[in-house]
Amino acid sequence: MPKRALEGVKVLELCQGVAGPYCTKLLADLGAEVVKIERPGGGDAARSLPPFFHDIPDPERSGLFLYLNTNKLGVTLNVTTATGKDIFQELVKQADILVEDNPPQWMTEQGLDYESLQEINPRLIMTSITPFGQTGPYRDYKAYPLNVFHCGGEGYLTPGGVENVGRPPLKVGGFLVEYDSGLSAAIAILAALYWRRKSGGGQRIDISKQESLMALNRLDMVRSANEGEVITRAKQGVPYGGALPCKDGYTVFITWESVQWDRLVAFMENPEWANDDKFEDYADRVKHGELLNALLTEWLVNHTQEELYHQGQATGVPFAMVYTSKDLVDSAHLKARGFFVEIDHPKTGKVKYPSAPYQFSETPWQVIRPAPLLGEHNEEIFVRRLGHRREELAKLGAAGVI
Structure with a gap:
């Protein structure tokens, strides 16, 4: 099996949801060994x-969880108990990286703050992911992804375009702010x-998380800070073109340059209206x-x-x-690149997953294990890795420690 880029790096995860687990x-x-810590029971x-x-609610069948936790080891541990803290600190001694997403004061209240953990592992890289960071007047505020999205400024500009100026702010689909925060954390860790x-x-x-999302609109932020201009939806989006209906769905095209407009007109076989002074x-x-x-x-609704x-691109018009x-799962292009892979999980069997958006020549992405x-790995970590006796596990489970 070929080596992986972060092989030998040990990561401890004390997170839930999306941002921390995505990080x-x-x-x-990339090849790091990640041990995910979850609370016992839930x-x-x-x-x-x-x-x-198959639309069957089950804690082992959530598509979100399965995707976010592929290639990880998983243990249960209650770090609020005295024994749980001791075991957690044993794991920290062996870790290179700790990623946690608890409220700012929570780790300190448990005696697991960075200063305390650094004493037992001076080489530890501890990453904390929270809605508003560890400092500042908002540090203790709680927030769901919906709250953070709008606190980051993106909702004020969504959806873009003059035609949407009167609409209420809108959160984009999915967990954009969570994924973006996880990506920011991973880059910082590297x-x-x-x-x-x-x-x-x-x-x-x-x-x-707020600052991670703000980074998506750096230009808008600095224009406000330096020029006093508040960018609105009227100045966002595409003034014409963009996403428009076609015969079998939607197409996207932009003609910023005059030469692109001329090519589009020729592609449409020079309709009479295109010669109007308005355009x-x-x-x-x-x-x-x-x-x-x-x-x-x-014109578009008559074409697929x-x-x-394909024909628009051939004439030099940037259609997409x-x-x-x-469409993506069936894409011949993505199939040729092997982007979707089958992963065998004991509760779902073989299911297609997205792989990685990169391909290394020497340290390729690999499926090592399902979520x-x-x-699942309590015995492997607590007994074989830390040296606890197997019979201890039952007692720890009964005590609510694992």
Whole structure:
């Protein structure tokens, strides 16, 4: 089996939901060994979130949990108990990285703050992911993904376009802010690992979900800070073109440049309306964007996504297709790249999963194991790794420790 990029790096995860588990999933996919700690009995809250395999609610069948926790080992441990704290500290001694997503004061209240853990492992990189960071007046505020999304400024600009100015703020689908925060944390951890190789010491990483999302709109933020201009939806989105209906769904195209507009007109076989003075130059087309989109749509609905994409691209017009999830799974391109892979899980059997958006020539992405069942690796970690006796596990379970 070929080596993996982060082989030998040991990660301890004390997280639930999406952001923290996605961060450690990225590290696990790069080859790090991730030990996921879940609370006894219920486990990660993501286990209770849909979609479920075959629509049967089951903590071992949540598609969200299964995706986020592939390639990880899983144990159950109650770190609020005295014995649980001792076992947790044993794990920390062996870890390179700890990722946690608890409220800012919680780890301190448990005696598991960075300063305390650094004493037993000076090389530890501890990453904390919270809605508003470890400092500041909002540090103790609680927030769901919906709250954080709008606190990051993205909701104010969504959906973009003049036609949407009067609509209420809108959160985009899924867990964008959570995934983006997890990605920010993973990048920061890789930098800390590099720095540790040079310095020998660990460090604390403070990740704010709000600030992670704000990074998506850096240009808008600095314009407000330096020019006093508040960007609105009227200045977001595409003035004409963009996502418009076609014969079998939607297509996307943008013609910022005059040469692209000329090519589009030629591609449409020079309709008479295209010579109207209203569409003479870019400024005119922007001014009459709503009318222009109506005329474009009349032509587009007679053509399929495939026709527009392939024939339009061939003429130099930047067309793209609006894919559904089924389109992506059936994509010949993604099949050729092997993007979707089958992973065999004891509760679902073989199911297709997304793999990784990169391909290494020397340290390829690999499926090492499916997402863990709740407490699946308790014996492997607590007995074989830490040296506890097998008969202890039953007592620890009865006491609510594991």
